[in-house]
Amino acid sequence: MLKTNLELFDKIANIFNKHGFKLYMVGGTSRDFLLGMQVLDFDFTTDATPAEMYNFLPNANYRFKEFGTVSLKIDGEHVEITTLREEGEYVDYRHPAYIKFVKDPRLDYVRRDFTINALYIDEKYTVLDFCSGLNDLKTKTLRVIGDPYLRFEEDPLRIIRAFRFIAKFNLNIDPLTDNAIKDLAPLIKKLNPDKIKAEMRKVGEKEQNTFKKLMNIYKI
Structure with a gap:
């Protein structure tokens, strides 16, 4: 800082x-x-x-x-x-x-x-x-707090945020978090498109390729 x-x-x-x-x-x-x-x-x-x-x-x-x-x-x-x-x-x-x-x-x-x-x-x-x-910061691990299924069901936009953080900080995804994203990715369709676009605009230029690959891997 x-x-x-x-x-x-x-x-x-x-x-x-x-x-x-x-x-x-x-x-x-x-x-x-x-x-x-x-x-x-x-x-x-x-x-x-x-x-x-x-x-x-x-x-x-x-x-x-x-x-x-x-x-x-x-x-x-x-x-x-x-x-x-x-x-x-x-x-x-x-x-x-x-x-x-x-x-x-x-x-x-x-x-x-x-x-x-x-x-x-x-x-x-x-x-x-x-x-x-x-x-998790030391081991470069992205892990949801609590039950990942519950947290992504609460707010599916967290899935997009997960991709953004993985791309920005070169993180490994925790297996439980990974499974929840695979199962709950369709919930993204329930969100306001403007909210999704606003989150995607936060993705840096150098992180775009990794972010897009994650979107494709999880079929979003």
Whole structure:
């Protein structure tokens, strides 16, 4: 991670700590940081609710506060901060029936897609790993958190995301995850085509060939 990225996280974490809350890097931010890559997207999570954040970040964007997501610009960078949460069952292949704000990352990680995206890094740069994500990152393994059949049935777009990560990071796919994708690939047809296109636009130019091969192998 670039020095300026570190300073940005430190600055925001310090604001939260002053008001009695925790801030963590998570998702692609923590993953790319641990891989020694430049971080381009800032994805943070916190034990503060949007209502609590409003007390010390009144100028942030609270448009999606019901989902726990708050956006702000700081030092010219766009940052998303999401409250730790639990989710109910998915009702439309995309959205959970309900969300519940929580304080413990151990309750939050189970809703995330892949182990390598569920690594939490706090203000002291301590890594919290509840699902062997560090080992999967080291062994270049893509593994779903929990039951892969359930996770892909919840949101089939995760299949496209799996291909994107495999192509980008040259990952090996966990056998259980592989079997679930083979069986559930037809669910992709139930998704909004615009959602699929938006995810595919995130595939880098150098990753296109591998991504297309995966789409063909799994007959999508």
